[in-house]
Amino acid sequence: MNSFARLVMREIRLAWTGGGLWLPVIFYLAVATLYPFVTGPDKVLLAKTGGGILWIAALLSTLLPIERLILPDRQAGVLDQLAIRGWSDELVAAVKITGQLVAFAIPLLLASIIASALIGLPEEKLMTLLLGLAVALPALSGLSVTISALTAGLNGASALGGLLLIPLAIPILIFGAGTLSDVPGNAMQLLAATSIAIAALSPFAAGAALRAGRV
Amino acid sequence: MTSRQAYAPSLRLENVTVIRGNRLVFNNLNLSVAAGELLWVRGANGCGKSTLFRVIAGLLGAFTGKVHADGKLALADENLALDPNLTVGAALHFWAQMDGATLADCDAALAAMDLLSLADIPVRYLSTGQRKRAAIARVLASGSAIWLLDEPYNGLDSASSAHLDKAILSHIAKGGIVLLAAHQSPSINVSDSLILDAKGRSV
Numbered sequence: 280m281n282s283f284a285r286l287v288m289r290e291i292r293l294a295w296t297g298g299g300l301w302l303p304v305i306f307y308l309a310v311a312t313l314y315p316f317v318t319g320p321d322k323v324l325l326a327k328t329g330g331g332i333l334w335i336a337a338l339l340s341t342l343l344p345i346e347r348l349i350l351p352d353r354q355a356g357v358l359d360q361l362a363i364r365g366w367s368d369e370l371v372a373a374v375k376i377t378g379q380l381v382a383f384a385i386p387l388l389l390a391s392i393i394a395s396a397l398i399g400l401p402e403e404k405l406m407t408l409l410l411g412l413a414v415a416l417p418a419l420s421g422l423s424v425t426i427s428a429l430t431a432g433l434n435g436a437s438a439l440g441g442l443l444l445i446p447l448a449i450p451i452l453i454f455g456a457g458t459l460s461d462v463p464g465n466a467m468q469l470l471a472a473t474s475i476a477i478a479a480l481s482p483f484a485a486g487a488a489l490r491a492g493r494v
Numbered sequence: 495m496t497s498r499q500a501y502a503p504s505l506r507l508e509n510v511t512v513i514r515g516n517r518l519v520f521n522n523l524n525l526s527v528a529a530g531e532l533l534w535v536r537g538a539n540g541c542g543k544s545t546l547f548r549v550i551a552g553l554l555g556a557f558t559g560k561v562h563a564d565g566k567l568a569l570a571d572e573n574l575a576l577d578p579n580l581t582v583g584a585a586l587h588f589w590a591q592m593d594g595a596t597l598a599d600c601d602a603a604l605a606a607m608d609l610l611s612l613a614d615i616p617v618r619y620l621s622t623g624q625r626k627r628a629a630i631a632r633v634l635a636s637g638s639a640i641w642l643l644d645e646p647y648n649g650l651d652s653a654s655s656a657h658l659d660k661a662i663l664s665h666i667a668k669g670g671i672v673l674l675a676a677h678q679s680p681s682i683n684v685s686d687s688l689i690l691d692a693k694g695r696s697v
Contacts, residue, residue: 282592289577289588296579356573363551363569364592493553 283374290378297347303340304386310336311394322399329398330408330459337412338448341419345440348375348427358489369486372424376481380420388412404459411458411470415451418474421481422447428488502529503565503639503671510559512549519545529669534680537690543675544571547642565639570629570646576617582628583613586635593636603635606661622649634661640671647676
């Protein structure tokens with residue numbers, strides 16, 4: 280196993296053992312459980328709006344682990360040790376993004392199947408939802424690591440992270456929810472293009488934030 | 495461990511000036527350490543010993559001047575950098591693998607710091623002194639030629655200090671370089687000492 284894979288495996292292990300994985304998934308499922316109580320048992324309404332709610336829940340659930348993605352490693356000196364070994368901050372950010380993506384993607388997609396059943400999403404929309412989330416997850420992982428790097432160590436990092444993440448994720452949300460509309464147009468292609476752009480830029484933005492935060 | 499050194503390391507600082515915030519930490523600091531030397535870096539609290547190590551390690555940039563480090567660096571400072579939920583052995587093995595070291599190197603480092611009996615204990619259960627020894631073991635296992643040890647004796651009892659002394663002496667005997675930041679004089683002979691004062695000067 281090379282060093283990059285070893286570090287990614289460490290990120291996955293930390294996500295699974297540190298509670299940073301199950302909390303977002305439980306939150307995601309909780310939203311899906313509660314939403315029908317708000318709208319009532321109107322299957323047509325649930326099928327029409329439920330997909331959008333799941334997209335919002337997926338976006339917000341990526342916010343929950345923000346405080347544990349960077350700060351513990353910075354405080355423990357792990358980021359310094361990697362820098363001494365010649366790892367660029369951008370590469371470390373790429374490790375974190377990859378780890379977050381791998382750790383978070385499968386549980387979220389599995390949870391989406393349950394959430395869709397809870398909301399009563401039609402089967403064809405479930406497949407579109409799963410595809411859309413799979414396409415968007417690299418961007419959401421990139422954004423969460425970037426925001427985590429920007430806010431690590433700041434007071435109220437979670438709240439600040441939300442304020443920063445939500446506007447940046449709006450294109451993902453628009454195109455993601457658009458894929459579930461009755462007239463999706465090119466929403467999936469636009470979602471993929473946006474996700475690729477954000478995922479490609481995130482290591483550089485997060486790396487710059489890691490460097491700026493080193494004291 | 496140090497037997498993996500393939501050549502004589504060296505460390506040289508040329509006119510290094512470091513400014514942090516509005517404070518001049520060092521002004522035109524020059525330093526040269528050759529293979530097999532132990533440099534004791536001393537000075538009052540806040541004089542910049544840790545900053546000097548972070549500049550040498552490349553974690554902080556110098557305002558002017560250059561750092562020439564010919565050899566792999568390893569830093570042990572107040573940050574342990576070992577996963578608290580892993581056992582001491584597994585946490586050290588992780589970094590040893592990152593450094594291209596073997597399990598045998600890792601065990602040798604644990605033995606050198608008298609940590610073999612704690613190898614199966616999670617890092618989070620270690621005492622302050624044991625944590626310090628684990629951090630030093632990480633440096634030993636790295637196979638690095640240049641050791642930057644920031645207050646390594648803090649929290650160590652006399653037996654642990656003796657283990658550290660032995661490891662340092664062994665490293666410099668094999669041609670390694672050790673920079674040691676400490677308030678009190680080490681019990682081993684130092685090749686040279688650098689005294690930093692509060693006005694950014696080396697004395």
